[in-house]
Amino acid sequence: MSVRGYQSGSEGSDHPHEEEHERNFSSFAEYIDHSKHDPEKVVDVSPNGRYAKLNSVLGKGAYKIVYKGIDREEGYEVAWNCFQTTKQEYAELSQEVEILKLVRHPNIINFHDCWYSNNTEFIFITELMTSGTLREYIRKLQSPNLKVVKRWCRQILKGLIYLHSYDPPIIHRDIKCDNIFINGAHGEVKIGDMGTAKMKAGMKYTVIGTPEFMAPEMYEEQGYSEKVDIYAFGMCLLEMVTGEYPYCECKNAAQIYKKVTQGLKPDCLAKVTDPEVLSLINHCIAPEHERYSAQEAIEDPFLGVEPEVVVLTTNEAKNYLTLQVVFRGMDKLSVKFEFNADTDTAEEVVNEMIEEQVLPQRYQRIITHDINRILRELAGTTDKKDNAGMHTPSSPMIYTNPSYATVSQLALDLGAPESHTTGGTTLNRKNSNPEYSSEVELPFKEYAPDAPIEDLVSDTAMAYHRGPDKANEWLVKLKNQDIMTVGDLRDLQDSDWAGFELTVFASRALRNRLFGKNKRPGTITRSPGGTDEGN
Missing domain, CATH: 3.10.20.90 (Phosphatidylinositol 3-kinase Catalytic Subunit; Chain A, domain 1)
Known part of the structure; x- marks a missing residue:
């Protein structure tokens, strides 16, 4: 069984068990970044000539290196991703790649183009995010407040909802804070590294991802669904609120595998004190049949x-x-x-x-x-x-x-x-504005004086899209003051309306319907100087 893990966007790792991943792909990960000493220049061009690769390395990991690139047609910078794979694996990805080119969502990094190069590399071009990964941002903030965490979570889940809404669903398979990118200036978050994404046609069996974020079913041979992304999201949320990498107590991937398959949660879960956060995490990392969908997760009370x-x-x-x-x-x-x-x-x-x-x-x-x-x-x-x-x-x-x-x-x-x-x-509120300039205008209706008050109330409630319960509430308050017909309301002053105990909104709505704006008898406005004037 092959398990791939890497830390994109960072030069090193502070997790001891990641060293094992690095050794597995040492020849690829030990690339020397000469761009720190050499001026920025073009070192390669895409087969169609549109994209140019620069010698600036943005990030590298166990089996992937990301360079800065240029879209020569549009004139903007892109990310040139080199992903170590075989020609057979690339052929298997070809169908998914065509779908990924069509993926467009504000919370997903755009996937522009891809090709197979030198019989060893899968090259794909994506949108460039320059503020770094969410994991790096968490380490800077140390303990981001829950408002910030909520905003991040909503954006991630919106992206997952979009991916999972495809038919068949697109499964990312490697959701983690290292693969989520942030624009710090605006708090914009985007899911990246779509190179591992897979269309779900039936259950998937390929074991790919980062061990700490892989759902138990990914280790088994029973297949898995798009809910593996929700499990990984739950681990991301755990990292956001604790600042700790899930299962950092483990020394290698084998120990992680043992804990995950035995149903043992990461030690840092015990550090989550907010009950709503804990509940959401537990719903996301629950067994597959009990686990939230992306839509259910975004509707969780914590993300209200x-x-x-x-x-x-x-x-x-x-x-x-x-x-x-x-x-x-x-x-x-x-x-x-x-x-x-x-x-x-x-x-x-x-x-x-x-x-x-x-x-x-x-x-x-x-x-x-x-x-x-x-x-x-x-x-x-x-x-x-x-x-x-x-x-x-x-x-x-x-x-x-x-x-x-x-x-x-x-x-x-x-x-x-x-x-x-x-x-x-x-x-609209009484005496809160120098003029009634922001009132909603409704065409008034001519009612006979003996028309039942129910007619006016029903029409007004319907005009404002209020339900029958609210209309009945207004009706009871009016009838409690012996208002039985529309004629009973005519020629009343503000003080009379105040005695009905209606809210300002209800009073305004009924009067607008009965008289029309600016035609109400005895309407009071408050001038900027504070004096009351009758209209």
Whole structure:
């Protein structure tokens, strides 16, 4: 049985059992990098003449060397990968290679071209990532916080979901932190080293990968599926949160094989203290029939969306704010709302969003905390407009100008996989903005005075895509105040509407439907100076 392991992108190894892998391919791995002394120059060209190999070595391992290359047609740098293999092995890969050329995903390094060279090497050209591997990044950070880990995990799993969605699925077979590359400037993570990937047509039997990250079924002769990638992802997550290589207590591959086949977990698993992290790892490294799929892993509670409140705009006095709740990892999903620092409180606003089903209850604490943090920062702002730590509309982290989405759809999206969410929601609030400029305009409908109140409530709920339960909730509150017909609502003032105990959103929605925007009797707006004026 042949087990291949290597550390791409690094010059050496700090794991004693990796020395055995290096000795197995010593003639290849002991290549001397003359580029440290010689000027950068072209030393080889691809058969089609498009790609040029430079003498700069980016990384090397037991059976692979990566050089810097140039795409001479497009003018950008690429990675020229030299992979030691036989002609027969290359012939077996030919079908998969054609598929890999078509793989295009933001979290997978692009595979451009490949060929067999000198009867010993499989050469393939890929997108170049210059910030290094995830493993190197983990070693720099030492203990990355869980927010960062979550972002990495989501991106890795999105890439795996894409690969596994092919028919038949594409199995990477060598997922590890050394084969995941990062753009440190943006936190962008991409799965690399697609040279070991294999299309699944039935069960696979070839033993290939890195022992520490290989699922038990890969050592057996019963075959394996795409779930070996999820096992390896679980080991990657273990390395992210502990900073330790899985099974680093073992001295060689034989010891790893023994522990894995006996179902013994890595010693460093005992160092994972966060229960959600531990649960996700255990679901990923469970026996194959119990193991998560990539989609199930990304829906795990640990990888749930992370809400964060950011400032979009403020007035000069910094008491009228436009805030936005951004859900990290859910693409463009957001909730925008106005906030009057003189009259509103974080607790009040968040409770209203929860009551209106704009936000789930579980986010109450973190969003309330974020709003209060922003208010404290604004209170400490000097005349020099020191906005340290705050986001501005020019920040790439903020989703500006969100389109209006229904609150019920938003609530649905919050429980859906990340890749299925788009759009944003605007929450309109009373006395939080100098004008009602951000209100949603709905065409009003002419109702007869004796029309049952149920007609107005039902139409309004449907227009805002609210469910029958919410419509019934509004109806009960109105009938509790003896509102039985549409005529009972006409000519009421703001104080009368306040007595219905409806939320601001519900009150606005019903009045917009009944009167149309700016045609409501007795509407109050708050001027920038703080005085109340009747429309």
